[in-house]
Amino acid sequence: MVDPQRAAITLAINGAEQHLEVDTRATLLDVLRERLDLIGAKKGCDHGQCGSCTVLIDGRRAKSCLALAVALDGSSITTVEGLADGDELHPLQAAFIDHDAFQCGYCTPGQICSAIGMLEEARAEGAELTPEAIRERMSGNICRCGAYPNIVAAIAEVAE
Amino acid sequence: MKPFAYERADETARAVSTVAGSHGHATFLGGGTNLVDLMKLGVATPERLVDVTRLPHAEITETKYGGLLIGAAVRNSDLAVHPLVRERYPVLSEAILAGASGQIRNMATIGGNLLQRTRCPYFQDVSKACNKRAPGSGCPARHGEHRELAIIGHSEHCVATHPSDMAVALAALGAEVHVHGGQGLWSIPLTDLHRLPGEMPQRDTILAPEDLITHVELPPLPLARNSRYRKVRDRASFAFALVSLAAAVEVDGGNVADCRIAFGGIAHKPWRARKAEETLRGRPATPDAFGAAADAELADARPLRDNGFKLLLARNLFVRVLTDLVDG
Numbered sequence: 001m002v003d004p005q006r007a008a009i010t011l012a013i014n015g016a017e018q019h020l021e022v023d024t025r026a027t028l029l030d031v032l033r034e035r036l037d038l039i040g041a042k043k044g045c046d047h048g049q050c051g052s053c054t055v056l057i058d059g060r061r062a063k064s065c066l067a068l069a070v071a072l073d074g075s076s077i078t079t080v081e082g083l084a085d086g087d088e089l090h091p092l093q094a095a096f097i098d099h100d101a102f103q104c105g106y107c108t109p110g111q112i113c114s115a116i117g118m119l120e121e122a123r124a125e126g127a128e129l130t131p132e133a134i135r136e137r138m139s140g141n142i143c144r145c146g147a148y149p150n151i152v153a154a155i156a157e158v159a160e
Numbered sequence: 161m162k163p164f165a166y167e168r169a170d171e172t173a174r175a176v177s178t179v180a181g182s183h184g185h186a187t188f189l190g191g192g193t194n195l196v197d198l199m200k201l202g203v204a205t206p207e208r209l210v211d212v213t214r215l216p217h218a219e220i221t222e223t224k225y226g227g228l229l230i231g232a233a234v235r236n237s238d239l240a241v242h243p244l245v246r247e248r249y250p251v252l253s254e255a256i257l258a259g260a261s262g263q264i265r266n267m268a269t270i271g272g273n274l275l276q277r278t279r280c281p282y283f284q285d286v287s288k289a290c291n292k293r294a295p296g297s298g299c300p301a302r303h304g305e306h307r308e309l310a311i312i313g314h315s316e317h318c319v320a321t322h323p324s325d326m327a328v329a330l331a332a333l334g335a336e337v338h339v340h341g342g343q344g345l346w347s348i349p350l351t352d353l354h355r356l357p358g359e360m361p362q363r364d365t366i367l368a369p370e371d372l373i374t375h376v377e378l379p380p381l382p383l384a385r386n387s388r389y390r391k392v393r394d395r396a397s398f399a400f401a402l403v404s405l406a407a408a409v410e411v412d413g414g415n416v417a418d419c420r421i422a423f424g425g426i427a428h429k430p431w432r433a434r435k436a437e438e439t440l441r442g443r444p445a446t447p448d449a450f451g452a453a454a455d456a457e458l459a460d461a462r463p464l465r466d467n468g469f470k471l472l473l474a475r476n477l478f479v480r481v482l483t484d485l486v487d488g
Contacts, residue, residue, distance in 0.1 A: 024163070025161045060237075061263045061266060062267050067192065067196075067267065068192060073168075121262065139261055139397035139398040140262050
């Protein structure tokens with residue numbers, strides 16, 4: 001007897017294939033945090049408003065709290081844990097440290113994943129990334145500590 | 161969230177028949193950015209989700225008439241940056257980019273954007289009365305928190321606004337919505353898709369639950385090359401409109417030869433400003449004429465206690481956007 005409220009899915013997470021049986025209600029965020037112990041993506045508002053759960057789905061930034069895991073069968077997911085190459089940080093991770101682009105750090109994994117997706121979107125469009133444009137394009141990521149000036153500076157440095 | 165069954169549709173007709181046979185218990189799932197949230201809030205309680213994002217409605221193609229056929233499963237961000245949209249219908253690109261955030265635009269589909277529900281705080285709070293969510297329970301917004309809600313076309317039963325920016329541009333552009341429904345294939349002007357609340361605010365659109373939007377078609381519209389979307393909101397980004405305006409105008413010899421105009425944020429549906437358009441055609445393209453046209457459109461407005469400011473805001477926005485378009 002197949003339970004219609006459960007489903008078997010396959011996700012490629014940070015390059016490793018994961019076969020999972022999930023409750024249809026589970027969001028990608030819940031699966032990452034509760035099942036796979038990938039706790040970089042944060043549950044902030046859980047309603048798609050704060051951006052702290054941002055990950056890359058098939059290379060595009062998305063809010064994992066609003067994505068049902070069952071609907072993502074076959075997708076590739078990149079979380080903040082998958083960005084560094086060993087001890088070699090991703091350029092955005094390094095820039096966030098260089099520019100002190102956080103205080104408490106809670107929003108940082110979402111900010112960095114969002115920035116990676118955003119830079120790719122701007123590159124594909126051939127758009128110029130002024131500080132004003134970075135602020136607009138990053139408006140889906142809230143920083144409760146107000147580290148915005150340094151976040152913009154870190155992203156601007158990598159954008160160059 | 162209530163338990164539900166999930167299935168991924170691989171055939172349009174079967175997706176439609178599944179929902180048609182569910183007696184209202186199944187619903188289509190697009191990007192989920194609104195529906196999943198409403199399920200978390202207990203506002204939406206489907207027993208079955210039919211995922212339509214993998215159906216073959218994810219292309220943007222030029223029609224033989226020189227318009228665009230947009231698949232309903234196209235993601236908002238992909239439509240916004242499409243070269244033909246930017247070149248021929250900039251108002252649509254601007255409207256989409258004024259909505260939500262980059263992450264949500266990557267997830268949200270075109271069909272889902274049109275069918276998103278109001279963000280009226282009473283609708284989203286299951287502990288409150290709401291005629292749209294629980295017909296007959298009352299409308300606390302009418303005498304409560306309604307600063308962001310409707311000023312025109314509302315009823316005693318509902319003062320909600322439609323939240324989409326994209327739909328406002330599509331209303332101005334004269335888009336046509338293609339539907340695969342229980343009764344077969346049909347289409348309808350976008351401006352007739354959404355309803356005014358009247359006595360049935362629970363119905364946002366004229367669609368039955370099993371009516372699936374498959375495409376949105378834009379007609380060829382040369383004057384839309386000179387078009388713009390402007391949105392006024394409480395903060396600079398990632399907020400819903402207090403008032404917005406989509407406009408396209410063509411000027412000939414100092415007079416308005418033709419125009420297409422729609423308001424957002426003021427009504428239960430994207431508000432195509434046909435009275436203003438008629439007032440303007442053939443008239444001088446001046447701020448005074450724009451103001452008179454806005455007044456003609458907004459003469460029927462009935463602001464609520466705390467949203468009277470929207471009336472002047474709408475008029476000023478209209479004059480400014482049209483003036484900017486004419487000045488280039």
